[in-house]
Amino acid sequence: MNSTLTTASWERFLSSATYLGAIWTTLRIWLIVLIATIVVGYPVALFIGLFVRNKTLQTALLVACVIPFWTSFLIRVIAWRPMLGTEGAINMILMKLGIISEPLTFLLFSEFSVLVGMTQIYCVFMVGPITFMLGRIDVSVIEAARDLGASFGTIFRRIILPLSMPGVMVGSIFVSVMVLGEFATAASLSGRKTNLLGNIIVSQVGSLKWAFAAVAGVVLTIIITAVIALALRLVDLRKEM
Template identity: 40%
Template sequence: MSAPATTAHGAPAAAPGRSIAAWWQAAPFTLVFALFFLVPLALIVMVSFWDFNEYELLPGFTFKNYVSIFEGCGALGDDMCTTVRTYLSTLKFSFLVWAITLVLGFAVSYFLAFHVRSPGMQTALFVLCTIPFWTSNVIRMISWVPLLGRNGLVNQGLMGAGLVDRPVEWLLFSDFSVTLAFVHLYTMFMIVPIFNSMMRIDRSLLEAAADSGATAWQTLWNVIVPLSKTGIIIGSIFVITIVMGDFVTIGVMGGQQIASIGKIIQVQTSYLQFPLAAANAVILLAIVLMIIWALTRLVDIRKEL
């Protein structure tokens, strides 16, 4: 029986045709990735450099769209340009929603992972968390209108209890209602990866921490949080990227009065200003990629994939 072939350094040589077989196995996934991600992205970048008028797109190469987006953005303060204000508003919603969903998602995941002992009950409660996803986002957003409206149940309850003399105006079509809808819609995207990370924690580590005299808060901060960091980062990427590009929620819950980058792109597209919308999309993509890059520097998310 012949010995396996080895390289000059003593390592086993690759079997003949093995590398070719690996390429063939990866080819379908590569093709799908190219067709549905790289090609559309390349087209968006290409169109962002085109010109346009009221009637047609004008293929070419111009920085006109990028210049018009940041026109008048040289000064800050009260004279801050519309683009900067809109990006700051979008980042504000992303940060608020990220912070709230992180707290809620971590609390729910911690309860399911460490306080629910029965696997069957864990599954049942986890499925219960997914119930909002059984209906469309629009239906879930509209369901807040009869609750938060001027004559909604919340205002009626507050006035009935004598807590306010007149309806509270900021409950609906405001930053509050937009943030509330975002949290309602996207908390599950934070729960799932954090719960997955917590379920992988070796329970003997918690016992060792308790035997060493660590309090519950010390165990949480020094053991559970570091070991759940990968899930936190993945959930953060999901929530931040979705909120950054969302325009439906802000349009419905903001009463078409609150601007966001996603809303601007949607409006520009509806007016057939495709090169301008593409330029905004490229800028938004660049910002989102920088945020993702910064988050992935904190932990190696490949451990969870």
């Protein structure tokens, strides 16, 4: 059996609007989830790492954050279905409160449900590194700034945020690698309406189209490598950690 080197799979991938659209969808969802995990995770980390000074209580709160990981990943994903469905808990509560008159259909089997599921699942990977960096801040520095008349906003902008940036970058790398390689959450919560690069790889492997799956895998690897390289350029982790 003779093997012939060919670029047919690359040409097919790069000339298809479907596959190029999957790249854009993957990048868009990654960016939104990354921002969402920072917005949700940073205040939680700020409370645990800076305002809770008791180490035992800090550990207990961090353990509470990872309790969902005691169950299967797939169970955590599917658990959002009864929450977001037209007869789910969120719609029922909103209707009981009189906020809506009919169920919201966009909550489930849409890109929105994928974003909600990924944000909840991966937020803890943002909380942990940020909490670690915030816990290393010398409280006396903050007290000195407060004694000099600095407001909390100034202290946060000039002291807390810069010192916590390595944690944000580490958390961003964790979240980015996992979100960019996702396929199960999108398949389960979007009703296969959201097509990510991970879903393409899985479907092509299932169809025994190894060459095309390899092309999608290489593209995904390049994207992940570029994201990690960018994060490492923004913050020198070896220096800051």
